[in-house]
Amino acid sequence: MFLRLSTKLLNISIASLCRAKQLEKAEAAMIDGIRLGVLPDVVTYNTLITGYCQFVGFDAGYSVIHRMREAGILPNVVTYNSLMAAATRHRLLSRCVDMLEEMFEMGIVPDIWSYNTLMHCLLKVGKPDDAYRVFHDIILKNMTPCQTTNALMLFRNLQRHGYIPEIVTYNILINSLCEAGMWKTVMTLFEELKELGHYPNTITYTTVMKCCFRCKHFKEGLEIFMEMKRKGYAFDLFSYCTVIGALLKLGKWKYANNYIAHMIKIGYELDMASYNTLINWCCKKGKLEDAYNLLNVAEDMGLHGDKYTHTILINGLCRAGNIDIAQRHLNHMKMMGFDCLVAHNCFITGLCKVGLLDYALQVFKSMDTKDSFTYSTLVHNLCRAKRYRLAAGLLLSCIKAGMIPLGADQRAVIAGLARISSPRDAKRFKNKIWRAKLLHY
């Protein structure tokens, strides 16, 4: 602990010396530190590298890597990103690429900043086409939701350099923003691309529409759908499934029936996702026999039921109160090796609905993966059964596993505890939740 803290202090002082262009003093500080038993770490060397690159030159910075290795410290992604940034500052494209290649050789995985820097370097030396390719082929394709904001930033960077993105690029970006739940940004981008004179295609519309529905902006989603229709866009299976799914969720049967008829009429060969939409439609109407018949039709067409098909059917059975058959179907699904998480959640909901709460708890214990739905369902039903202490325990373990249950269920537990024991007890539990959220989320 002492050593780590000291190294941190050493690093802070070396950083301020480097910023003040006092590289010799920084070196002296490092030697003093070693003499006192404070060993430099990768951060220390990275700081020095940045200083040398800035005030002496790229090669001076790069040579620090050898000293690092001699000291038994391996360079990391930050080391190379710093060197790439330095190469970019000096317009040394080949050195920038060298650093990226060296990273690969060392088994270091370049991150979004590495590619961002490479892109900047390409822009700086007048190779905007290659910069665009880096953005398009590498950054967008390797994006995770938490990196979406970075990608958006890069996208804006490119636009400032006069780039006109292709519609596909917009589509990929919009889809990533949707996965990250950034509905407002999606809508802004969608309006913007139209204003800039781009032509959104069916995929753009479908993706924006899906985003609206996923973020519970049904009215706006249906407006996008109407706009698509008004402008004469061709509907394909994807767009039909998207809109039908939303209408089924809203319980708008008349419209759903209408578009299902359209989807069948357009004459595209239905795929499994389309059959799943139809099977879900039957299940929601309570026509389970029709649902199973549709699965048979799909299988006759050479298609195979997937995890969605089985989950939809199990959910349908549970909603109809056919717990025994649902259990059998779930066992069958497990045996076939499908991912059964959502199916389990539906089954648990079904069990609670018919009053088999203790059996639902047993099923819960047997599950190897759980999500916030699993926990929320049980917490909700335990509260209804006034079993607040057990609900509180589950709520806490859910948060400790890094998941957030519904706010309404959290409030129900707190209110329940206050009622059965004391307001003080409830407050203590509230604090526990607060702490758990800070630590685990």
Next chain:
DNA sequence: GACTGAGTTG
């Protein structure tokens, strides 16, 4: 020229 989009549980 391809790369992109749909379907299951609160």
